[in-house]
Amino acid sequence: MDTVITISSGFFILVGCFLCFSGGVGLLRFPDFYTRMHAVGVTDTLGAGMILIGLMFISSDILVFAKLVMILLLTLLIGPTTSHVLAKAAYHNGLMPKALNKLKKNNDKEANSSTL
Amino acid sequence: MKDLFAVIMLSGIYGLLSASFFVAMDAVDVAFTEAAVGAGISTLLMLVVITMTGRKEKPTRHKPISALFVVIITGGLLIYGTLDMPYFGAADAPIHNHTSPRYINDSMQEIGIPNIVTSVLASYRAFDTFGEVVVIFTAGIGVLAMLSVARRKEDEDDEIASINDSMHQQHLVIRIVAKMLIPFILLFALYVQFHGDFGPGGGFQAGVIFAAAIILYAMLFGLATARRVINQTFIQLIAAIGVLLYGCVGLVSLMNGGNFFDYNVLSSDPIAGQHLGILIIEWGVGCTVASVMVIIFFNFAGRRQFQSLKKQTKHTESSK
Numbered sequence: 001m002d003t004v005i006t007i008s009s010g011f012f013i014l015v016g017c018f019l020c021f022s023g024g025v026g027l028l029r030f031p032d033f034y035t036r037m038h039a040v041g042v043t044d045t046l047g048a049g050m051i052l053i054g055l056m057f058i059s060s061d062i063l064v065f066a067k068l069v070m071i072l073l074l075t076l077l078i079g080p081t082t083s084h085v086l087a088k089a090a091y092h093n094g095l096m097p098k099a100l101n102k103l104k105k106n107n108d109k110e111a112n113s114s115t116l
Numbered sequence: 117m118k119d120l121f122a123v124i125m126l127s128g129i130y131g132l133l134s135a136s137f138f139v140a141m142d143a144v145d146v147a148f149t150e151a152a153v154g155a156g157i158s159t160l161l162m163l164v165v166i167t168m169t170g171r172k173e174k175p176t177r178h179k180p181i182s183a184l185f186v187v188i189i190t191g192g193l194l195i196y197g198t199l200d201m202p203y204f205g206a207a208d209a210p211i212h213n214h215t216s217p218r219y220i221n222d223s224m225q226e227i228g229i230p231n232i233v234t235s236v237l238a239s240y241r242a243f244d245t246f247g248e249v250v251v252i253f254t255a256g257i258g259v260l261a262m263l264s265v266a267r268r269k270e271d272e273d274d275e276i277a278s279i280n281d282s283m284h285q286q287h288l289v290i291r292i293v294a295k296m297l298i299p300f301i302l303l304f305a306l307y308v309q310f311h312g313d314f315g316p317g318g319g320f321q322a323g324v325i326f327a328a329a330i331i332l333y334a335m336l337f338g339l340a341t342a343r344r345v346i347n348q349t350f351i352q353l354i355a356a357i358g359v360l361l362y363g364c365v366g367l368v369s370l371m372n373g374g375n376f377f378d379y380n381v382l383s384s385d386p387i388a389g390q391h392l393g394i395l396i397i398e399w400g401v402g403c404t405v406a407s408v409m410v411i412i413f414f415n416f417a418g419r420r421q422f423q424s425l426k427k428q429t430k431h432t433e434s435s436k
Binding site: 077078 | 211287289290296297
């Protein structure tokens with residue numbers, strides 16, 4: 001029983017670490033604000049959740065377990081909300097996704113060339 | 117760096133980082149305070165300030181070389197001063213031989229509280245903590261004296277009406293999530309307040325968390341709505357009552373024949389007296405900190421609203 005618990009907790013923590021790591025890579029490698037935020041927002045919520053679930057498996061105390069559940073619920077609520085708010089603030093301040101910017105530039109060029 | 121927003125964010129990140137190295141050094145109480153105050157509420161208040169002052173730093177006319185010179189000299193002197201101190205973590209440092217053993221060995225018999233930090237903060241060093249609370253209270257009074265603005269009731273009613281109209285059209289997600297979370301934040305603040313005897317926590321952290329919940333509410337639902345919920349006169353009264361409560365505990369212990377802030381005489385049993393005294397002064401600290409933070413936020417943000425209103429009226433007058 002002990003080995004099963006240890007292995008499953010290790011599995012969850014490893015998956016969580018991988019997800020957090022991939023989020024970090026995404027933050028560094030993606031081209032513009034929205035894709036970066038998407039990478040971090042999605043993977044961090046899931047990754048932190050996985051790590052917390054892994055910790056729940058090896059928690060010996062019911063109190064620790066309950067606290068971990070509360071932290072998990074809080075993360076599930078707050079993570080997506082903050083990503084949403086961040087994206088919304090960026091959009092309201094007129095930041096455009098990179099692809100759209102390029103498209104717009106091309107359109108402008110075409111419009112300019114057609115007027116010329 | 118010219119962008120003040122980035123500067124504030126960096127200082128917040130610095131607060132969070134230093135909180136984590138306090139945790140690594142097993143100073144959870146300090147870490148908790150740093151996370152709540154340094155990373156949380158001070159960042160928030162500075163953000164409110166830059167909404168008033170503008171985001172960019174003004175171009176400097178003077179040369180920064182002389183300032184750098186002064187900073188280097190001061191820093192050098194400070195580092196020179198630390199050379200006389202015992203080596204970091206040295207076992208024969210005075211602090212490990214003089215006061216700490218007494219606190220660690222005797223505080224359980226004298227105070228009877230598992231969290232030694234709380235018994236040092238609230239009982240052995242109650243006078244220092246009283247000073248801190250008075251400093252916070254003075255800050256609140258200063259903000260009130262300099263920034264408070266009289267408001268017209270009609271403006272408030274208009275604002276509340278407009279927010280009620282757009283309640284679920286704008287900011288739908290954060291408004292609903294905040295509505296869900298605010299009760300739990302308040303509950304957590306109370307937990308921190310009353311659990312300070314047994315774990316990390318206490319009046320300062322609890323007050324800041326409590327204030328953060330109210331500030332969150334004010335940011336999402338408008339200042340006027342929040343003012344309707346949190347009566348300004350009432351909260352100013354609470355700030356004063358907190359300090360008064362703290363001071364009164366000292367006075368009562370004087371009258372019962374002990375020293376100032378000697379809680380042993382508060383009850384027939386010294387340990388019970390200590391518990392009672394610590395509970396009451398933590399409560400006073402929590403009240404003062406929470407209400408002063410709310411006062412500071414409301415006056416900063418209210419000032420900004422006042423400025424923008426004045427600009428608008430000027431604009432309309434000039435266009436007429």
